[in-house]
Amino acid sequence: MITLDPARPRAWAVAIRERHILAVGDAPDMEAVTGPGTRTLDMAGATVVPGFNDAHCHLLGLVQGLLSVDVSAAGSIPEIQGLLRGRSADVPPGQWIVATGYDDFQLKEGRHPHRRDLDQAAPSHPVRLLHRTGHAWALNSAALERLDIRIDTEEPPGGLMERELDTGEPSGVLFGMADFLRERLPPLGEAELREGVQRASDAFLAVGITSIQDTSQASGPEQWHLFKDLKREGHFAPQLTAIVGFPALDLLAQEAHTPATLEADAPCLWGVKIVLEEATGRLNPSPEELDFQVSRAHALGIPVAIHAVEQEAVEAAASALERVLHADPRSLRHRIEHCAECPPPLQQRLARLRVTVVTQPPFIYYRGDKYLSQVLPEVLPYLYPTGSLLRAGLRVAGSSDAPVVPFNPLTGIYAAVTRRTEGGGVVALGEAVTPEQALALYTTGAAHAAGEEERKGSISPGKLADLTVLSADPTAVPPDEIRDIRVTMTILGGKVTFS
Numbered sequence: 010m011i012t013l014d015p016a017r018p019r020a021w022a023v024a025i026r027e028r029h030i031l032a033v034g035d036a037p038d039m040e041a042v043t044g045p046g047t048r049t050l051d052m053a054g055a056t057v058v059p060g061f062n063d064a065h066c067h068l069l070g071l072v073q074g075l076l077s078v079d080v081s082a083a084g085s086i087p088e089i090q091g092l093l094r095g096r097s098a099d100v101p102p103g104q105w106i107v108a109t110g111y112d113d114f115q116l117k118e119g120r121h122p123h124r125r126d127l128d129q130a131a132p133s134h135p136v137r138l139l140h141r142t143g144h145a146w147a148l149n150s151a152a153l154e155r156l157d158i159r160i161d162t163e164e165p166p167g168g169l170m171e172r173e174l175d176t177g178e179p180s181g182v183l184f185g186m187a188d189f190l191r192e193r194l195p196p197l198g199e200a201e202l203r204e205g206v207q208r209a210s211d212a213f214l215a216v217g218i219t220s221i222q223d224t225s226q227a228s229g230p231e232q233w234h235l236f237k238d239l240k241r242e243g244h245f246a247p248q249l250t251a252i253v254g255f256p257a258l259d260l261l262a263q264e265a266h267t268p269a270t271l272e273a274d275a276p277c278l279w280g281v282k283i284v285l286e287e288a289t290g291r292l293n294p295s296p297e298e299l300d301f302q303v304s305r306a307h308a309l310g311i312p313v314a315i316h317a318v319e320q321e322a323v324e325a326a327a328s329a330l331e332r333v334l335h336a337d338p339r340s341l342r343h344r345i346e347h348c349a350e351c352p353p354p355l356q357q358r359l360a361r362l363r364v365t366v367v368t369q370p371p372f373i374y375y376r377g378d379k380y381l382s383q384v385l386p387e388v389l390p391y392l393y394p395t396g397s398l399l400r401a402g403l404r405v406a407g408s409s410d411a412p413v414v415p416f417n418p419l420t421g422i423y424a425a426v427t428r429r430t431e432g433g434g435v436v437a438l439g440e441a442v443t444p445e446q447a448l449a450l451y452t453t454g455a456a457h458a459a460g461e462e463e464r465k466g467s468i469s470p471g472k473l474a475d476l477t478v479l480s481a482d483p484t485a486v487p488p489d490e491i492r493d494i495r496v497t498m499t500i501l502g503g504k505v506t507f508s
C-alpha cells in the first residue's frame with residue numbers, strides 16, 4: 010500500500026469504518042480495531058493507492074462526447090455514413106444525432122462530408138458532425154433546416170459557411186462558427202443527460218478516479234444546481250468539486266464552500282475560473298479587467314483558477330496576482346491551469362506567489378508528437394515543466410482536461426515519469442518526475458488544489474476511504490510498464506464501486 014502520507018509512506022492494511030479510514034498499519038495493528046462484524050478484504054498483495062483525483066476536467070463536455078458517435082477512426086465518407094446509419098436505427102426520427110472526431114485529412118476523399126453525404130445516411134434525423142479540431146462542423150439538410158441556416162444566412166464575424174458551387178446553398182460545412190451554433194442548439198434532454206452522466210461516472214470509477222474537479226468557465230448557478238441534483242439522485246458517484254465562471258462569483262459568496270461543513274456526499278463549490286487567452290493579438294481579459302476579477306474574488310476570500318497556456322498569459326496571470334497580493338497579502342489557494350510555457354524565471358515568480366499549478370501530463374502522451382514538430386525549440390525544454398515546478402517548491406496537481414484527452418490517470422502518471430509521447434518521442438526529459446511524485450499529482454496535489462487535503466489525497470486515519478487498487482506497483486515496475494497497469498478495484502467512501 011502506497012499511502013502518500015509522509016507519517017507512514019507504506020503499509021499493509023487499512024481499516025475502514027463507514028465512509029472513513031479508521032486505521033492504517035500492518036496486519037497485527039488491525040486487531041485492535043476489528044470485531045465480530047468486521048469484513049476483511051484480502052488484496053492478495055495488490056498495490057493500493059489513494060483514490061485518484063482529476064483536478065481539471067469538464068463533466069458536461071465529457072457527457073456530450075459519450076452520447077455522440079465517435080467517427081475518429083473513419084477512413085472514408087462511406088465509413089462515416091455506416092456509423093451514422095447504425096446510430097439512426099436506435100434514435101427516434103427527428104432527434105439529433107451528434108458525431109465527433111472526423112478529420113478531412115484522414116478521409117480517403119480528402120474533403121469534409123457535405124450535407125448530401127449525411128442525408129444519405131440519416132435523412133430523417135438532424136445530424137451534426139464535429140471536426141477533431143473542434144473548429145469545423147458538417148451538418149445535414151435536416152440540421153440546417155432545424156437551425157434555420159439558409160442561402161441568405163450571414164456568417165458571424167470570423168465564421169465561414171461553405172456553399173455549393175451550382176446552387177449557392179450552404180453545403181453544410183461550417184468553419185469557426187461554434188458560438189453561432191451553440192446559441193441555436195437545444196440543450197440535452199433530461200433522460201439523455203442522466204444516462205450520459207451515469208456512463209461518465211462508471212468510466213471514472215473504472216480507472217480509479219474517486220474525485221473530479223469540474224473547471225468550466227461556462228458553469229454558473231444552473232450547472233451548480235444540476236450537479237447537486239445529479240449527486241442527490243445518485244447518477245454521479247465520484248466526489249465532485251465545481252469551479253465556476255467568474256460571472257458566478259456571487260454564487261460562491263452565497264453558498265458555504267468549506268468542505269468540512271458539507272454533507273458527506275454533496276458536491277463542493279470552490280473558486281472561479283478565468284480564461285486568459287490571446288484573441289486578435291492581445292490578451293483577453295485585459296490587464297485591467299483581470300486585476301478587477303482577481304481582486305474581487307480575492308477580497309471575498311475566493312480562489313481564482315486562471316487558465317493560462319502561453320508564456321505571455323502565464324506572465325499576465327502572475328502580474329495580476331502580484332498586484333492583488335501586494336495590496337492584500339492574505340494567502341488564498343489561487344491556481345494556474347495548464348501553465349504550458351513556463352521558463353525558470355517565471356517559475357520563480359509563481360513560487361513566490363505560492364500558487365498551485367494544475368498541469369495535464371496526458372497532453373505529453375496524446376499531443377506530444379505535435380509539440381515535438383510544432384513548438385519552438387527554445388520553448389520545448391520547459392513545456393509542461395512538472396519537474397522544475399516541483400523543484401521550485403510549487404504545488405502541482407494532475408488532471409486530464411477531459412474531454413480534451415482521455416482521463417485514465419495511469420496514462421498521465423506514465424507520461425509524467427517517462428515524458429513519452431504516443432508515437433514514442435520524448436518531450437522535455439528534464440521535466441520527468443519520479444513515480445511517487447507522479448502519484449502525488451493525482452492524489453495529494455489535486456486534493457491541495459481544491460483545499461481538500463483534510464479529507465482526501467492520502468491513506469491516513471480520518472480521511473475518506475477512497476482507495477484505488479492497481480494490478481502492479483508503479484514505483485516498482487520499469488517505467489515503460491506503468492502504462493499497462495490496470496485498476497482492479499475502486500473503493501469510494503468505503504464501498505467497492507468498481508471491480
Ligand SMILES: [Zn+2]
Nearest residue numbers: 065067224410
Ligand atoms: Zn479545461
